Amino acid sequence: MAAAFGGLQSSSNAQLLYTEDFNTDGEGTRYTSRGRGFVFLTIEGNQEPSYWTHSSDVTKAGEIVGVVVPAAARRAAIVFQSAVPESMLTVEGQKLIDNTIKWLTNDKTGKVIFSPAATGEGDNYLSQRLSGGGYTVADDDTAAGLPDPTTLALAITTSGGVAPTRFTRYGAPILTYNGPNHDDMLTSSIGLANSIFDPGEVTIADTNHPIAAGLPATFQLVTGEIGLDTVGTTIPESAKVIATYKFANPDTGLEETRPLLIVVEKGDGLLGGPFKGFEGAGFWAGADMNEPTVTPDCCATTDDPRQLTLKDVNVAGKKDVRITVALAATDIDFENTDFLRILIDPDGSGPADFSQLVNFTTPTANDKYFTDGEGKNRLSATFRNVSYGIPDGATDLVVRFESTSTFFNEIVAFDNVRIHAGGLPPSGPVGQPTELGQTITGFQDDFTGPTRDPNWKVRGPGGDYYQQANGLLRVSTRSGDPNHLLYEAPGYHTNIQEVLARVRITAFGVNDAARAGLGVGVATNNSQGINLHFRNFLQDNVAGRQFKLLDDARAWGPAGLKTDWETNQWYWLRLRQDPNAAGGTDDVFGKAWLADGKVAEPTDWAMKWNYIPTRTVRNGFAGITACSIDGIGTFEVDYILIKAEGLPSIQVNFEPLGPAPTTPRFTSVTKSGNNVGIQWNGAGVLQQANDGSGPWTDVTGIGASLPVTPTVISNVVANPSKLFRVRP
Numbered sequence: 001m002a003a004a005f006g007g008l009q010s011s012s013n014a015q016l017l018y019t020e021d022f023n024t025d026g027e028g029t030r031y032t033s034r035g036r037g038f039v040f041l042t043i044e045g046n047q048e049p050s051y052w053t054h055s056s057d058v059t060k061a062g063e064i065v066g067v068v069v070p071a072a073a074r075r076a077a078i079v080f081q082s083a084v085p086e087s088m089l090t091v092e093g094q095k096l097i098d099n100t101i102k103w104l105t106n107d108k109t110g111k112v113i114f115s116p117a118a119t120g121e122g123d124n125y126l127s128q129r130l131s132g133g134g135y136t137v138a139d140d141d142t143a144a145g146l147p148d149p150t151t152l153a154l155a156i157t158t159s160g161g162v163a164p165t166r167f168t169r170y171g172a173p174i175l176t177y178n179g180p181n182h183d184d185m186l187t188s189s190i191g192l193a194n195s196i197f198d199p200g201e202v203t204i205a206d207t208n209h210p211i212a213a214g215l216p217a218t219f220q221l222v223t224g225e226i227g228l229d230t231v232g233t234t235i236p237e238s239a240k241v242i243a244t245y246k247f248a249n250p251d252t253g254l255e256e257t258r259p260l261l262i263v264v265e266k267g268d269g270l271l272g273g274p275f276k277g278f279e280g281a282g283f284w285a286g287a288d289m290n291e292p293t294v295t296p297d298c299c300a301t302t303d304d305p306r307q308l309t310l311k312d313v314n315v316a317g318k319k320d321v322r323i324t325v326a327l328a329a330t331d332i333d334f335e336n337t338d339f340l341r342i343l344i345d346p347d348g349s350g351p352a353d354f355s356q357l358v359n360f361t362t363p364t365a366n367d368k369y370f371t372d373g374e375g376k377n378r379l380s381a382t383f384r385n386v387s388y389g390i391p392d393g394a395t396d397l398v399v400r401f402e403s404t405s406t407f408f409n410e411i412v413a414f415d416n417v418r419i420h421a422g423g424l425p426p427s428g429p430v431g432q433p434t435e436l437g438q439t440i441t442g443f444q445d446d447f448t449g450p451t452r453d454p455n456w457k458v459r460g461p462g463g464d465y466y467q468q469a470n471g472l473l474r475v476s477t478r479s480g481d482p483n484h485l486l487y488e489a490p491g492y493h494t495n496i497q498e499v500l501a502r503v504r505i506t507a508f509g510v511n512d513a514a515r516a517g518l519g520v521g522v523a524t525n526n527s528q529g530i531n532l533h534f535r536n537f538l539q540d541n542v543a544g545r546q547f548k549l550l551d552d553a554r555a556w557g558p559a560g561l562k563t564d565w566e567t568n569q570w571y572w573l574r575l576r577q578d579p580n581a582a583g584g585t586d587d588v589f590g591k592a593w594l595a596d597g598k599v600a601e602p603t604d605w606a607m608k609w610n611y612i613p614t615r616t617v618r619n620g621f622a623g624i625t626a627c628s629i630d631g632i633g634t635f636e637v638d639y640i641l642i643k644a645e646g647l648p649s650i651q652v653n654f655e656p657l658g659p660a661p662t663t664p665r666f667t668s669v670t671k672s673g674n675n676v677g678i679q680w681n682g683a684g685v686l687q688q689a690n691d692g693s694g695p696w697t698d699v700t701g702i703g704a705s706l707p708v709t710p711t712v713i714s715n716v717v718a719n720p721s722k723l724f725r726v727r728p
Contacts, residue, residue: 023280035299035306048408050288067272080177082120082159092219110153115140179229186270189232199245238268283415318421329379331369348396378437460527481628492646498576513631521618528552570595570658
């Protein structure tokens with residue numbers, strides 16, 4: 001029996017009955033709201049918005065829907081605790097803290113405040129060390145306003161209690177080890193408080209950062225188990241991870257790499273960001289909705305939420321009526337008393353009353369994000385489509401949204417409401433693969449760790465030409481055929497597999513050997529399986545750039561999907577093997593589309609292949625397929641998701657957009673006899689000239705970016721002063 005994953009289909013019989021896109025404000029005509037308004041509140045001396053209104057009102061007030069707060073000064077969050085005694089800190093742990101303080105203060109002495117007051121052994125150790133280094137140390141008077149930030153060299157927020165947002169927008173450098181308060185300070189998601197464990201081996205993740213100076217690549221922070229406040233697992237996009245550690249997650253039973261020390265530079269964004277992915281020109285949004293000054297006559301409690309009610313829609317006699325809506329919410333600071341609900345009245349002015357269709361709230365008291373009751377749709381600041389069925393028998397359908405929250409960084413939004421019958425439109429985040437935010441059985445990798453996951457194994461004759469660095473896996477030209485990097489975790493299904501990855505080509509040849517893509521059912525003994533490739537070759541009457549299926553060493557698939565894909569542009573690729581899927585005859589399915597955050601994933605599979613009647617089914621592992629036979633096919637992968645039964649349950653999470661193109665730079669130049677070997681990072685074309693005035697000409701017949709062994713250029717002995725450059 002074929003296994004089935006939670007896919008979503010559309011129907012040619014689908015009928016759109018109603019839409020509200022919020023592109024203009026429809027108050028009083030298309031919908032009515034209760035508790036609408038916008039005010040600024042003074043919180044710890046900062047002006048923070050509170051509202052329930054159309055997004056245009058937020059913009060008019062000079063605000064952005066989302067949590068958009070730049071760091072007013074340098075900031076660092078570290079795994080530490082007020083009670084850690086000096087005797088438990090290793091020499092390297094002390095140096096890590098010293099280097100962090102030097103970076104935060106730009107190695108300039110001055111006044112340092114502890115907030116709340118230094119009380120534990122760890123606080124006192126830092127206080128004494130700072131005093132010995134020439135700093136003036138004082139306790140923060142938490143009953144008064146904060147001192148002028150220009151008078152401080154550093155503020156340290158300790159593990160004790162303090163007003164949550166006292167330092168969120170503060171203009172002095174900050175070192176924090178208050179785990180439960182990281183979310184309110186927008187330094188990271190909420191961290192653990194006084195959790196007793198030993199971080200074990202600490203790894204320096206950014207060896208080029210000044211904080212890493214003089215520290216070994218790995219070391220111990222403490223000498224054994226001790227209570228620690230941790231850094232949250234979600235950090236600002238702009239944050240740099242300086243050091244990491246391994247954490248045994250008791251909820252999943254898995255070992256995770258977590259940040260031990262992160263830093264944010266002055267002016268860079270803190271945790272959050274603007275809401276993204278909405279349709280058209282506007283949407284409805286709410287923040288800090290229990291604030292009575294927004295509208296004094298209502299909505300100050302969870303029993304009296306703010307509301308928006310759409311006009312009634314005639315659905316009488318329609319079958320399979322559904323509502324699909326794009327939702328978004330921050331994932332920083334919600335409590336389990338906060339919610340976003342959708343209610344329905346099935347008969348308008350009839351006897352039935354409103355009933356709850358779905359309730360988005362936090363899964364537990366410790367979680368800070370919203371999911372629906374089934375936990376399948378997790379909300380984020382990127383809008384995602386969700387769809388729910390309307391009970392049979394509805395006639396004049398009325399839809400209502402209700403919501404409440406208690407803080408400025410607790411924001412919800414909804415957009416593009418569609419009521420339809422006869423089918424289910426694609427569900428998922430707008431402009432993103434459908435899995436984002438969902439819980440599935442699978443494995444994901446964003447390649448941000450210092451080394452590859454140990455379950456990634458190199459297969460094929462070409463060798464290890466897969467380099468992981470700075471959130472990218474770079475794959476370069478190799479010999480032999482076929483070549484794969486496979487995820488070989490034990491126990492997952494060997495032939496019903498699906499792979500999703502975001503890939504961009506950095507250099508590509510115009511011949512049969514130029515290949516790059518994904519693989520499923522790949523055997524470890526001969527590296528043969530089923531593949532979805534980028535191609536640029538006349539084949540099966542399809543010319544030029546295209547995507548094509550391949551059964552290694554046995555046959556190419558049907559005519560390729562003609563797509564004029566571009567170099568240095570991200571694309572989503574999806575490949576699935578499911579023999580005789582759903583009782584049909586097709587075994588392999590593929591699709592590819594532009595990964596710009598706007599283009600929606602195609603509803604149907606663009607490529608299908610029934611290969612098994614004449615050949616045996618491929619069994620093995622899934623992963624990444626490299627080029628073959630010395631072809632030019634260099635590319636980068638910034639995210640991959642492998643779905644198969646037998647893999648653990650995970651929450652799918654990836655950035656809405658891939659990184660910008662890597663700026664080309666040389667990494668090594670070597671000479672052997674009359675040959676010069678040149679190696680570089682980034683996409684570009686190697687050029688040569690006899691002197692700096694040119695002319696510059698392309699060097700042809702070689703691979704492009706990041707070969708593990710240098711590209712060899714011969715016959716330069718006649719002009720030993722020849723110059724080389726990489727043109728983007």
